[in-house]
Each structure stands twice: as structure tokens, then as C-alpha cells.
Amino acid sequence: MSERRLADLLAMWRVRAFEEKVRELRLAGPIVGSVHLCIGQEAIPVGACDVLEPEDALFATYRGHGWALARGVPAERMFAELLGRRTGVNGGRGGSAYFTAAEYGFHGENSIVGAGAPIACGAALAGRYDGSNRAAVTVFGDGAMNQGAVHEAMNFAAAFSLPVVFICENNRYSELTPIADMVRTSRLADRAAAYGMPGHRIDGNDVEAVRFHVRDALEVAKEHGGPTLLECMTERIVGHYIGDAENYRKPGELDRIRAREPIARLRAGLLADGVPAAEIDAVEARARAEMETAAAAALAAPFADPATAREHLYA
């Protein structure tokens, strides 16, 4: 049991160490542009990707680095992508907010809020004809719950009993605005009933709870057909983007968030179960070392070739 929890811890630390290294490179200069980190939300991609099969499709958002890593996309190629290098997963065409690595079952970030949900419906629909038994997972934030495309996708998936798992990462902020001010009801998961699908609000900072519910939703999707909405409650410890002044935070809010963030929680649980602190700390060190090596390799790679900027537009 503690072995799996240590594996979860490593997976979450890999995401966090990646994100922290990205922040360092963004502030130092080599990474440019808009970057959205998922620090504090690591339990959701780690728990969910653990139960995805290779044939399943995964559509994430611009806060998608953690999803890609958890799905198996190599960190070095992700750093390279953010750095605009030739070795990036998309050779620098996707960047931080819109990269794709279908060869790893990661069908892309999306920098349009909610746009991945209808696309995921299509990936699920395709499975009906190609005999793959594919499920499609689409990830979005609480803010996307107010996008028309997400409503359309939920109804479309429900009407046609498509194997789609809608994962809402509710970090309580629609970009810089509290979601509580933008909806009248408090539980977004309750909307599932209106589409005739199951909906659950779960603890998104508990990797085991995420794993359990996503596995269940995938089973429903694949064995009986039909979508599920999972509202995963979480909080980001960082801004909406690097540079966000976060003046919307209440006093003491970040301290409260840090006390219940997934890595600290899992660490406390492992310590309580008698796992030696040194063993736990070694996990963090291992993840950080991996990301340092990956980032260094990416930084050493050649920039994307400007002569290729017009390629791959048409068949």
C-alpha cells in the first residue's frame, strides 16, 4: 500500500518539480509568453492517468503540463516545447498552452476555455465505429462550466451515450474571478443530473479518491456507455498564470491552501504510517533531479528551424 502511495508521491512530485522548473525558466527568460501552472492540483492528473488505458483519448487545457507528464510524455520533450526547441513535442508550434502528443495518448492541451469537450465527444464517437472500446477524458476548469461548448458537449455525450468522462478541476477561480460569484448554485456536479448523467463532487486533492472515481467512470463509459461528470475540488497554490498578482486572494488563503494541498497531505499520511522521512524526501529529490536533467538537455537542444515555419499547414 505504501509502495503505491510512494509511486503517487513521485508522480506528483514529478509534476510539481517540472512546474517549478518551468517557473524558474520563465522568470529567468528562456521560456517566454503566457504559462499556466498546475501547482497544487497534481493529484487529479496523477490519479486519473493511472487508470487510463493506452487507447483512451485525453484532452486537457492550457493548464495541462501535469496531464501530459502523468500520461507519459517525456519531460525533456515538454521542456523543449516550452523553450521553442526542435526537439519539443511539437517542435515549438504548440508552446506551453497548446501542445499535443497523440503518440502518448495525450490529444492536446487547448487554450480556448471549454473547447476540448466537444472534441472529446468526437474521439468517443469514433470508438463506436472503430471497435477500439476507447473512452475519452476531457479536462477543464470550473470557469469552463459556464461555456456553451461544454453544455453542448455534455448533452451530446449524454444523448448518444458516449463514453466520455468530463473532469472539472474546480480550483475555485475562473481565471481571476471566484466561481462562487459566477454561478448561483454551489455544486457544479449537480448539473450532471440535468443532462441525465451521473455527477460526483470528489476530493481532487486526494489522489486515491480521484483514481477510484475515474476508474468507476471509465467502467461506466466502457461497459455501459455514457458519460460521467466528476467535479474534483482542488486549489492552485500559484496564480492563474506566471505574473498573476493574485490580488483576489483573501488574507491567509494561501496558508490554508498549503495545509491541504495534495503533496503535503500524502507526505503527512506516509509519515503517520511510519514511512521514514528520508525515504519520502528521497522521492522529492529524485523528481527534482530528473527535471533538472531534462531541462538541461532541452536547453542544450537547437532552436526550431525558422525555415520550417510554413510546413505542415496542408496535407
Added chain:
Amino acid sequence: MPETTPQIRKLNYGEAVNAALHRLMEELPETLVYGEDVGVPGGVFGVTRGLRKQFGDRAFDTPISESAILGSAVGAAMMGRRPIIEIMWADFSLVALDQIVNQAANVRYVSGGRLTAPLTIRTQQGNAPGACAQHSQCLEALFLHVPGLRVAMPSTPQDAYDLLVTAVHCDDPVLVIENRTLYFGAKEEVTVGGPVRPLGGARVRRPGSDVTVVTWGAMTARVLDAAEALAADGIEAEVLETPWLNPFDTEAVLASAGRTGRLAVVHEANVTGGFGAEVVARVAGAGVPLLAPPIRVGAPDVRMPAAPILAQALLPDADRIAGEVRALVKG
């Protein structure tokens, strides 16, 4: 591409689209046809009739949800299907432009070709008597501004058949913009089941030596009528139809304008920012020597009123086209 023995059938434009859809569903098992009312009802214009019966759940009806229709087509295409979806009116595509512009058009480029979105969007546009301002717009220029999308606008039954077959076989997202005023037109001999014309290219619908008139879509017939009237005045207009707007056969336009020394571009869309401006710019940019400044003929920059008497005051018809081309030639 696979094809059966060519066969000549008498079909109108709508029937030609229907024949192409039947062929595509037969020869490409990965195709799907879906959209609002296209399955059991067979489409509001009857264009998808018979597909549901013959191909079962590969042809189906959807909710009135353009984002879900277009977005699911992008996702299904990424996964190896070849969706042919219908957006009932081009005006309705505006509800879900994100899925066309931000999503479909980016898939191949951003992934460096490792993911593709071979989907075909069939829609129809333009004014017909009584249609309101939200069912009359000609929007091709919006899509032509977007790199990554192919755009075709057939005007004859043969092109309605050929261009759709080519579009669906193409591995890019393609928008085929039909026109409902053409669906129930005269039956013509259409070669079906054989090889079709490749992507791109122009059609010389009438040769002439005094002026080149470039046009596409439903305007083609009006331009041909105008050319008849001009011929009676001794003006020989070369009518060059460009059913493919992306890729656009610039070379054919340059060659024709170089021969005639005069250029008019006629489209139903509003003049400002219309694709006619692009055609004129390409001819000017290529340095083709012209005897007179080129002209654009289109709808003025006005919303489209419903009453036929009002709409007719705005839309280019054969008389207006002939008048403007005559003035261009006579100076």
C-alpha cells in the same frame, strides 16, 4: 482514389450532392454523415435523403448544437474517422466558429502532421427570396482568411458532385459551401462513379477577349447571363469560374487578365473585405498590365433585408453586372 465504372446520370445540383454522399459512404468506410435533421428526415433540402436507410448509424441526426457537431467532427477525424457534417446554414457556423478556426484549422500544423483533421463541412449560403438577414449571408471570405482550411463553392451539378468527392478524400478540413437556390435547378448530365477533378483549378465557362470576369458560386449563372447581354453589344467577356477558393488558381486569373487586359470580380458577398479584393490585389501585385482599373461587383456593405424587393435592390443581377462590366470596357 477508388472508383467504379463512370456512369452518366441526369441530376440536379442537390441530387448530385446526394449521389456524391452515397459514393463516399460506399467507398470510404470511415465516413460519417451527421448534422441537424440530416439522418431520418434526410435534410431540410433533401440532400442527405436515403443515407440513413442505406448506411444505418453512419448517418444520424444531432442536437441543435453547432459546437458539438463541429467539435465532435474534429475529435472523430483526429481518431481516424472522416466526418462529413452539415451546418444547415452558413450563418449558423458563426455560433461555433471556434471549432473551425481555433480547432480544426490548427490540428495538422501544431502537431507537425502527426494529428490531422480530415473533416468536410457541408453548408449552404446566400440570399433566396424572403430569407432574413441571418439566413442570407455570404461568408466565404471569413473562412478564406484562415490558413489551414480548404474552401470550395460549386455552382454546377457536376462540380457539386466532383468537389464534394475531392473534399472528402482530402486530408485537410474542407468547407464546401453550396447554395440552396441551386439545389432544385435543372437536371444536367453528371458523370458519377468515375475519377473526379483534383483539388483546385478554374473553369472557363465562356471564352472571351475583351474582359476577364472572375466569379464563383451562384453568381456564376448571373455572370453568364450578363456575358450574353454584353456579347449582343459586341463585348466578349471571358467568364472564369473559380469553384475552389482555397487553393485558388491565381495563375489562371493572371493568364486570363493578361490576355484580355481588363478584370472584374463578381461575388454575392459584401464588397469590403470580400475575396474579390484579394483577387484584385493578386493581379495588381503580379504586375499584369491592365487597360483600365479593375472592378469589384458584389453586395453593398449593407445588412440583407427580407423583402425580395429590398434584397433585389442590393444583390448583383445580370443587368447590374452587365452594366458595370460594360462601363469597364467602354471606359
